[in-house]
Amino acid sequence: MKKMIELTNDRYRLGYHVSAPAGWINDPNGFCYYKGYYHIFYQHHPYSADWGPMHWGHARSKDLIHWESLPIAIAPDTKADEDGCFSGSAIVKDDVLYLIYTGHHYYGDGDPDHFWQTQDLAYSTDGINFTKYENNPIIALPPTDNTHHFRDPKVWQKDDFYYMILGSQGQDGHGRVITYRSKDLKDWQYLGAITKAKALATEGYMWECPDFFELAGKDVLLLSPQGIEADGQKYLNLFQTGYFVGKYDYQKNIFSHGSFTELDHGHDFYATQTMLAPDGRRLVFGWMDMWESDFPEKADGWAGALTLPRELILKDDKLYMRPIKELSQLRTAKLASWDKNLTQKTLLCEGEKQAELELTLDSADFSLTLNDPKTSAQIKLSFDQKAQTFILENGDKRYATIAPKSKLKLQLFIDTSSLEIFINDGEAVFTERFYFEKTPEVWLDTRAKCDMQLYRLGKAITFDKH
Template sequence: MLKKPVKLTDERYRLGYHVSASQGWINDPNGFCYFNGYYHIFFQHHPYSSEWGPMHWGHARSKDLVHWEELPIALTPGDIEDKDGCFSGSAIVKDDVMYLFYTGHHYYGDNDPDHFWQNQNMAYSKDGIHFTKYENNPIIEKEPEDNTHHFRDPKVWLYEDKYYMILGSQGKDGLGRGIIYTSSDLINWDYEGDMSKASSLADEGFMWECPDFFHLDRKEVLLLSPQGMEESGKNYLNLFQTGYFVGQHDYLTNTFHREEFTELDRGHDFYATQTTEVPDGRRIVFGWMAMWESDMPEKVDGWAGALTLPRELRLKDNHLYMSPVKELEKLRTDQGQDHHINKKGEVILAESVSSTEILIEVDLRNTENQEMTFALKDKENESILSLTYSQNNQELILNREDVSDPRFGMIQEAEELSLRVFIDKSSVEIFINEGEVVFTERFYAEEAPNFTIETTKQTEVESTVYKLNHSAITYLS
């Protein structure tokens, strides 16, 4: 009996310019690449319900990183090599062919979800739409001897004349790590070992998911999602984290000399990133705009999960800045409304925000110990979400009405505070000081909220509010 995709029953929380699926569940972004004039993004997808299930690869493409069209499912599980799921992976283009690398997931059949094994597989396409699984899969049959069964999420790149694959894994010592394979042909792979070696520490988690390794500003960056990091003060507050190490990689010895782990996004809803280098040399990243402990109220409407906006990564003083790609200005449908504020107290900056971009510049040169709060509020002026900035310690605190635990960020002392805020129907992404700190959040309101600013002292504030296209995604019928 053929399965039927779950039906979308309500669009009350449906996003307008974020990549998602026409129905069903999605999580991790996969296979991000540029091929034959299109940006391609894939994602973990369960089309038959709005809950996590046997993972397929959903697929969308775009010519401009702004307007996306959903394409047919690229990978479907059920073959010998991926019987219980086509888990996360990456893409690379070689000789006008797109190659996908993904993890095959297999349960032992004892109804224990933690009793599984994994392998690595490849599929390919000449048109970027129809994919053929490699006839001799798996390309890596099983985990190495020094690894546990946690062995997934291949990211492949070319360095000089050799292909490299990093896999998220868990060593026999129970610690997360990144392991490396090499190949000359994308088919035959040799195990090179643990790139993190003895530098892996117990407080860096028990499993490293979704590793991504790239060169940026004369350094190497390992971007990853470690599971099992313990909460530390105001850091590592999500169930699982996403962040990065900056360092130098010795390809001859397969050793990554790195600094400490840093979170990339400080919000409640950000996980499982994937990057690619686009034709003009920028490094662009997507993340899953949710988290495993999130309630996701949209599930009852036949869908769950979305990807973040595409963001550019820049490295400065060993800190990753993350800002919206410049192409997103194409979402604007008007010239914007400018506002000038020079007083203390609360002001409604924009009413009924749904598909909205807000630019804010705050002059801090003539104030001391200023505290200001930016908020989404309902029609009764009750806060749905708020971000408070304290000038005396440069701290940012984000609170959401539906969860009890705030999130925190710190910026360097500056003469100006700038915010760029993207609000979709049930999401908000806040970029502070050119992406020095970012908060990604989902929120669920029955009516479009107002956006307010409240200051404790008279302050110069300049802002521009843009309306955005709420139909930037074209779904399969």
């Protein structure tokens, strides 16, 4: 029996973010609520810290904060998914939890780009043990006007039908999303493409991990396009994650929408998945990393993590992404609280692996740095008041421009080797990984009035010992 990789060092391990007990993870999958628990699955290779044949790792929580790691939900062990159980989604039907995912298949010639993909189904009545549908695949072939890129199904219910949206590439080499319809989750009718990339440079050659939902009376297509070219201060990551806002005509199968907008401005954010919470909030997870990153934690037997769960809010056709309110449960101590006019560089935090900072500042130039006390490594966030632009430096630079306001509100979550920065209640967000030798110091340099609250945060992940 193949032996799963084990953790050898916890120097970079996160305290309150979902990650695997050991091994590699990437995309969040199957985000849902079932029988009193929130469930999140993720792309997982349990046998090494590198990407490999994909399994679905699994964790659950009653409160979105304290997560219990569960045994692997599905593995590539049937003819329908022999080379990987790729990304997908979950839906509850008749009190049964269904996973809809992509089966990956290689032709066996050693070429990683020579593959085909199918769509498959698994189900559970307890949310832990899953059975694969005996007649998989539920969709065996891509449509004739498609290439072999045909993956990441997201399923939802509308009236009497279930709908599936898939990431796709048309025969013209442009990214697109296609839809199917079903009465029973097993027999699917192809409807066609609802929208596609207008140009390769601006919208990409492949659209991955599509998510489709209604928010504030509009329809939102959230996706991860590949191949968008950098444009000034935009699209600077290898691949992007962003959204279109518009209206979907279910009768004509056409999605009319505005332009593509990036969702997160940091270096480490990709492959989102959302769910509609029982209380009506639209919640989202992302992969808190990026393809072709260095992943220093691989040396310790693991790689990758998920972001904090976040709430999506639509205002004036712009998605705001804010930390969920439940995160206040992580606070174990209030370490500092003050309100004063700053005239010099000020130390805000030191010696805390897990911390939350809330800052309210007058709108003026400032810089906020996380420093490694042992080395010269740092992450620096600067604000250019004249341009109303934030500049994030973590190796190279990332940017976010905001609407002018008299006050700036920042909320920072630090977790050993991750930093998430929420600006003005989610108007702009930066998600970052970092690898310091010592616990970071946080410094603020500004000549302005500042209100600061600092909290110590507890750990919230329990790992499966099976």
